[in-house]
Structures are given as structure tokens and as C-alpha cells.
Amino acid sequence: MNILQICNKPPFPAVDGGAIAMNNTTQGLLNNGHKVTVLAISTPKHPVNYENLPEEYIKKTNFQTVFIDTSIRLRDAFFNLFTKKSYNIERFISVGFTKQLQKILTQESFDIVIIESLFVAPYISTIKSISNAKIVLRAHNVEHKIWERISKNTKNPIKKKYINLLAKRLKKYEIEVFKSIDGIAAMTDVDKNDFKKLGFKKGIEAIPTGYIITRKENKVQTIEENSIFHIASMDWLPNVEGVDWFLNNVWPIISKSRYIAKLYLAGREMPDSYYNLNLPDVTVVGKVKSAKEFYLSKKIMIVPVLSGSGMRIKIVEGMALGKIIISTTIGAEGINCTSGKNIIIADTPQDFANAICKCLEDSEYCNKIGNNAQKLIASEYGNDQISKKMISFFEDLKTSDK
Numbered sequence: 001m002n003i004l005q006i007c008n009k010p011p012f013p014a015v016d017g018g019a020i021a022m023n024n025t026t027q028g029l030l031n032n033g034h035k036v037t038v039l040a041i042s043t044p045k046h047p048v049n050y051e052n053l054p055e056e057y058i059k060k061t062n063f064q065t066v067f068i069d070t071s072i073r074l075r076d077a078f079f080n081l082f083t084k085k086s087y088n089i090e091r092f093i094s095v096g097f098t099k100q101l102q103k104i105l106t107q108e109s110f111d112i113v114i115i116e117s118l119f120v121a122p123y124i125s126t127i128k129s130i131s132n133a134k135i136v137l138r139a140h141n142v143e144h145k146i147w148e149r150i151s152k153n154t155k156n157p158i159k160k161k162y163i164n165l166l167a168k169r170l171k172k173y174e175i176e177v178f179k180s181i182d183g184i185a186a187m188t189d190v191d192k193n194d195f196k197k198l199g200f201k202k203g204i205e206a207i208p209t210g211y212i213i214t215r216k217e218n219k220v221q222t223i224e225e226n227s228i229f230h231i232a233s234m235d236w237l238p239n240v241e242g243v244d245w246f247l248n249n250v251w252p253i254i255s256k257s258r259y260i261a262k263l264y265l266a267g268r269e270m271p272d273s274y275y276n277l278n279l280p281d282v283t284v285v286g287k288v289k290s291a292k293e294f295y296l297s298k299k300i301m302i303v304p305v306l307s308g309s310g311m312r313i314k315i316v317e318g319m320a321l322g323k324i325i326i327s328t329t330i331g332a333e334g335i336n337c338t339s340g341k342n343i344i345i346a347d348t349p350q351d352f353a354n355a356i357c358k359c360l361e362d363s364e365y366c367n368k369i370g371n372n373a374q375k376l377i378a379s380e381y382g383n384d385q386i387s388k389k390m391i392s393f394f395e396d397l398k399t400s401d402k
Contacts, residue, residue, distance in 0.1 A: 030060060135183075185204075226299070319337075
């Protein structure tokens with residue numbers, strides 16, 4: 001098959017969960033003998049430096065980008081209130097990107113066009129005007145669901161009202177997009193069922209993100225005892241919300257316990273406010289050079305997500321490296337894990353704190369769960385087997401009209 005992959009940010013280098021998911025799709029399709037062209041939006045937060053990209057990647061994917069300034073502007077957000085459009089989506093619309101897409105589509109014929117996330121859905125009309133390819137929405141999340149959950153946890157009444165408006169407009173747009181696509185590749189069964197409830201009746205499949213295992217993961221590196229860590233892209237609001245919840249509600253319980261522990265906060269786009277926390281035994285690391293080395297150097301991984309949707313790629317990464325992970329139910333959503341066997345699920349501050357204390361006390365318990373987590377990823381989330389499921393889904397869509 002000849003496949004065009006349209007991305008809302010550069011999938012390579014894979015610097016965050018969304019980029020990892022997109023790049024794993026690219027690599028899986030290429031490794032199975034299919035041709036892939038990647039067209040991506042570059043933004044102020046996700047720029048592209050072609051000098052740092054491997055020539056092999058650019059050649060294999062015919063990698064192309066168009067810059068769009070998606071920065072949130074208060075003036076634009078204010079005037080958007082007087083329209084019925086989603087400001088979340090409007091920021092990604094560009095004449096320049098449309099022209100580049102038109103150029104690609106007129107030069108080559110494609111079997112499948114992958115729309116990576118709802119944010120590039122505005123370009124579907126352009127695709128349909130030129131190409132007969134099947135259009136598949138790779139839904140990383142049920143976008144409006146994230147904002148509904150954030151609204152539920154927001155106390156400020158004015159902010160809550162505005163977030164509710166964003167959620168309603170996103171929901172309306174998501175449902176409108178259903179009419180113009182041929183299929184949805186959802187990240188999880190939860191998301192798949194949500195899309196069906198919203199009225200999507202065409203081809204849909206739950207296909208998680210795979211993990212690329214290039215060699216046996218190295219666990220020899222020295223692990224800092226009594227270390228707790230959180231790593232995530234901190235330009236995603238649910239990650240900030242989760243860390244704030246943890247710092248305000250869980251960490252005080254740990255600090256008052258008899259256990260000695262150190263907390264490390266890492267990730268891109270770390271808010272300046274965290275560097276000014278000055279909390280005892282809390283180190284704000286920010287962006288790390290190697291996420292894998294950071295994972296391996298620390299002991300207990302926390303994922304206190306309260307408002308997300310889709311699948312947390314960082315949990316898959318942590319599991320693949322044999323980490324003991326403590327997550328909320330929402331954080332672990334979509335991953336075929338079992339609390340107490342290959343992960344620990346905790347949804348209240350006290351339960352979360354109790355889980356951490358148990359891990360600080362019992363290294364053998366941590367190792368057992370971490371080993372089981374690694375086995376789970378190896379058996380169910382290898383990128384090759386996930387890619388084959390994606391390819392089978394595409395082939396079914398291609399033959400559905402015959």
C-alpha cells in the first residue's frame with residue numbers, strides 16, 4: 001500500500017507520547033514493506049531541525065513539514081467566543097499547509113491517508129477533492145472527553161464555564177468529522193466504545209501503540225533507592241493537573257510518613273512555577289537528554305493522570321523497562337494491565353501514598369511487578385504485531401466497497 005501520514009506535529013525525533021505513537025506507526029508500516037509519506041505541521045513548541053534528522057528517515061518517508069504558529073493568543077481566543085467554531089482546531093488551519101498537501105496529492109496516488117489526531121481533520125476536504133484514498137482518523141484521544149474531565153476537576157466557575165464551552169465545541173466537531181472519514185483507529189477499547197456511542201458506524205478498531213524493542217533492555221544501570229519519578233510532556237494540561245494533584249494531596253502524606261523518599265519531576269516544557277516550588281526532597285529536572293536512561297536510574301514511576309483519554313505511552317515505555325508503576329485508573333486506561341500483578345492502580349491520595357510506601361518498603365515486591373510488566377509489553381505490545389493489526393484494518397477498509 002501507498003500511505004500518506006498527516007501529523008499535527010513532527011513524529012521524528014519522537015520526543016513525547018504523541019510523536020512516539022506516530023513514529024511507531026511509520027516504522028511499523030515501513031518494516032512491513034509499505035510505502036509511507038509523512039507530512040507534518042511544525043510549531044513553535046514542536047519545531048523541526050532538518051540538520052539533525054537522519055538522511056535515511058527523510059528519504060524513506062519523503063518527510064515534509066509546514067510551519068504553523070499554533071500559539072494560543074488571548075485576543076484570538078476572545079473573538080473566537082463569538083463564533084461557533086472550536087478554537088482548539090482553528091489554530092491548526094493554514095493556507096500554506098493546504099497548498100503543500102495539494103501538491104503531494106496531485107503528484108502521487110495513495111491507498112490510505114492517515115489523519116493523526118483531530119487537529120489535522122480540517123484538511124479532509126482537501127484530501128477528498130483530489131484523492132480517492134480511504135481516510136483513517138488515528139484517534140490518539142477522544143478529544144472532547146479530556147476537556148470534560150478537566151472541567152469536572154476545575155473549581156474556578158469562570159474557567160469551568162470556558163472549558164465546558166471548549167469541550168462542547170470539540171464534541172460537535174468530532175461528530176461532524178465522522179461524516180467525512182472511512183475509519184477510526186482508536187488507541188483503546190474505551191475510546192472505540194465512546195466513538196460508537198457518539199454515532200460512528202463505519203470501520204473502527206482499537207489498535208494501541210506498540211513498543212519498538214531493538215534489543216534486550218538493559219537493567220544493569222544503578223537505580224537510586226527510594227526515588228520516585230514523573231516524566232511527561234508538561235505542555236499537555238492533564239499532566240500538569242496530575243502533578244499538581246500529587247504535590248498537593250499525595251506528597252504531604254509521604255513527607256509525613258516514616259519513609260525517606262526523593263521525588264523527581266522531568267519532562268519537556270516544564271512550567272516555571274515548578275522550579276520555584278522549593279519543596280524538600282523534590283527535584284525539578286525538566287527536559288532530560290535520554291528518557292530511557294532517566295527511567296532506568298529511578299525506582300518508582302508515578303502517573304497521576306486525572307483527565308486524560310487515549311493511552312499513556314509513557315506507561316508502555318516504563319513497563320518495557322521493567323519499572324514499578326503507580327497510576328490512576330484514568331492514567332492506565334486502555335492498557336491490558338492488572339493492578340497488583342504488573343501495575344498498581346490508586347485513585348485517592350491515601351491509596352496512592354500507601355502504594356508508594358509499600359514500594360519503598362519492599363524491593364522484592366517492586367521487582368516482581370516490574371518483571372511482570374516487562375513480560376506484558378513483550379507479549380502484547382511489540383510494534384511489529386501491532387503494525388500487522390493496523391495493516392489488516394487498512395486492507396479491510398480498502399476492500400469494504402468491493
